[in-house]
Amino acid sequence: MDYDNFCSQILETDPKIRFAAVYDSWAKRVAGGLRKGLQNPLSEHAENELVNLSIINWKARKDMSKSLGKTIYTLAEHDKVKRFSFYLGEDNLLLLSTEKDADTNVVVDEIIKLYYKNQNN
Numbered sequence: 001m002d003y004d005n006f007c008s009q010i011l012e013t014d015p016k017i018r019f020a021a022v023y024d025s026w027a028k029r030v031a032g033g034l035r036k037g038l039q040n041p042l043s044e045h046a047e048n049e050l051v052n053l054s055i056i057n058w059k060a061r062k063d064m065s066k067s068l069g070k071t072i073y074t075l076a077e078h079d080k081v082k083r084f085s086f087y088l089g090e091d092n093l094l095l096l097s098t099e100k101d102a103d104t105n106v107v108v109d110e111i112i113k114l115y116y117k118n119q120n121n
Helices: 003-013 044-068 104-119
Strands: 017-024 029-034 073-077 081-088 092-099
Touching: 003 017, 003 029, 003 092, 003 104, 017 044, 044 081, 044 092, 073 104, 081 104, 092 104
Parallel strands: none
Antiparallel strands: 017 029, 017 092, 073 081, 081 092
8 A cells, every 4th residue: 555645645535634644563654744734732752652652552452353353443532632543454553633623433434435445556
């Protein structure tokens, strides 16, 4: 999959999506980033910590999949933003943030549709 294109398509779907990036299992950014014109509310250090925690959580959920089934996504809602983690197979994780008032169901549906569309390309 072309993850740069995938992340660009995600940002185009909804102006309330602030950030879309794919990371590998070593917390290395593979593609994507912050929407142009926006400022990251996190320092570089805080962003790296958040990514590392997301990777740890992703790995823990993979272990639980034998009992509960595969995790599709997780959501954390904060006072200012919503943060999503989408599990892209065994090797990659999509981290996404939106404005607080973004419609969660619409965001999830669009991301899943784009993932399957791009997976076949």
